[in-house]
Amino acid sequence: MRIKKLLVLGSLILLVLTFSLAFARGALGYYPLPLPRVRMLASWYLYTTLNPQYTNFTAMSPVAVAAIVWDYRGLDTLFETAVFFLAVVGALTLMRGVTLKSVLNNANNKDNNYGLSLISKTAARLLTPLIIAVSASIALHGHLTHGGGFQGGSAAAVAPLLVLVIFSVYFLLSRGISEKPMFMLWTAGLLGIYLTTLAAVFIGLLTGLNAYVFQNQPKFDAPVGLPAQISGTLISGSLFFLNIFEYLAVAGEFTLVFILLSMPEEVVKSFISGETYE
Amino acid sequence: MIELSTLTYLFMAMTGVVSLVATYLAILESNLIKAVVLSAIQSTTYVILFYLLMAPDIALVYIPVSVGLYPAAVLFLIKKTERTENDSNEVVASED
Numbered sequence: 001m002r003i004k005k006l007l008v009l010g011s012l013i014l015l016v017l018t019f020s021l022a023f024a025r026g027a028l029g030y031y032p033l034p035l036p037r038v039r040m041l042a043s044w045y046l047y048t049t050l051n052p053q054y055t056n057f058t059a060m061s062p063v064a065v066a067a068i069v070w071d072y073r074g075l076d077t078l079f080e081t082a083v084f085f086l087a088v089v090g091a092l093t094l095m096r097g098v099t100l101k102s103v104l105n106n107a108n109n110k111d112n113n114y115g116l117s118l119i120s121k122t123a124a125r126l127l128t129p130l131i132i133a134v135s136a137s138i139a140l141h142g143h144l145t146h147g148g149g150f151q152g153g154s155a156a157a158v159a160p161l162l163v164l165v166i167f168s169v170y171f172l173l174s175r176g177i178s179e180k181p182m183f184m185l186w187t188a189g190l191l192g193i194y195l196t197t198l199a200a201v202f203i204g205l206l207t208g209l210n211a212y213v214f215q216n217q218p219k220f221d222a223p224v225g226l227p228a229q230i231s232g233t234l235i236s237g238s239l240f241f242l243n244i245f246e247y248l249a250v251a252g253e254f255t256l257v258f259i260l261l262s263m264p265e266e267v268v269k270s271f272i273s274g275e276t277y278e
Numbered sequence: 279m280i281e282l283s284t285l286t287y288l289f290m291a292m293t294g295v296v297s298l299v300a301t302y303l304a305i306l307e308s309n310l311i312k313a314v315v316l317s318a319i320q321s322t323t324y325v326i327l328f329y330l331l332m333a334p335d336i337a338l339v340y341i342p343v344s345v346g347l348y349p350a351a352v353l354f355l356i357k358k359t360e361r362t363e364n365d366s367n368e369v370v371a372s373e374d
Binding site: 004005008009065066069146147150155157158165254258265 | 305306338350
């Protein structure tokens with residue numbers, strides 16, 4: 001035990017000293033903090049990100065990060081969403097055949113029989129709407145502030161998780177937050193992302209002009225674009241919609257996984273071993 | 279007069295040291311629940327570092343994932359196994 005402690009401490013100190021030496025010798029340049037002077041690529045992004053006079057290059061979003069994530073380098077984010085989708089599908093495959101209706105039927109439906117104390121429950125009651133509101137604000141202002149769909153969605157998933165831990169899975173299921181609505185939320189989000197990426201193409205087909213998949217603002221050889229403003233409010237074209245749909249998809253995915261993870265083990269075992277069929 | 283950037287560096291160094299202490303305690307803690315809480319403390323210090331390194335979007339995603347979702351996933355898994363970590367190599371008979 002003592003040797004283990006010394007080993008852990010020694011390796012941590014060695015790690016810190018190695019990194020300190022590397023940084024002191026200029027491994028990250030001589031300024032670990034970002035410089036006030038930006039590089040050429042960054043200055044180009046900053047110059048074009050919200051520049052209505054520069055129509056063919058602008059993303060019409062004041063946040064360069066959001067513009068890069070969903071416009072300039074949008075395909076990266078699209079494939080990240082696909083990877084996350086596949087990961088959740090993989091998790092669901094392990095739980096195939098498990099239906100939550102049986103869990104609800106087996107349970108003694110008195111909510112007070114489960115969960116933590118009254119103090120925790122009251123605190124959770126107060127906090128849950130706040131978390132949802134903050135997460136919605138993060139996602140809806142994704143094109144204006146440093147938020148976005150994934151940030152908002154993962155924050156929103158904390159709210160059902162809190163209810164799940166403090167009140168029990170039966171409470172959540174009896175309030176209608178079960179696997180089917182979450183699955184529909186998730187599917188609606190992914191479908192929305194899919195349709196938003198094709199929106200410019202549909203407009204191009206209708207107007208007979210050239211357009212690209214995943215196009216946001218008009219480009220040099222494709223004068224079609226999504227509206228940057230709606231009645232004077234900046235929505236930055238596709239960024240607003242992509243953020244909303246990503247928010248729905250991520251919130252649905254995380255909640256679905258946590259509901260399945262919190263199922264009582266006997267129920268899952270009886271399903272997997274083939275004793276229960278529905 | 280100390281410059282503002284020097285103060286920022288000092289604060290970042292202190293936050294880094296706190297995260298290191300939390301990591302050390304999390305590795306050695308045999309009660310897994312406490313280890314998860316210590317890991318969440320370490321993540322909180324990382325959020326401060328991300329914010330000071332001017333990556334507020336990463337900080338925003340790191341808060342719910344590392345303090346909310348990740349500890350919850352690990353806690354669910356701990357619930358399905360044993361609560362404490364055994365150092366000895368004895369074979370412990372499972373309850374099933």
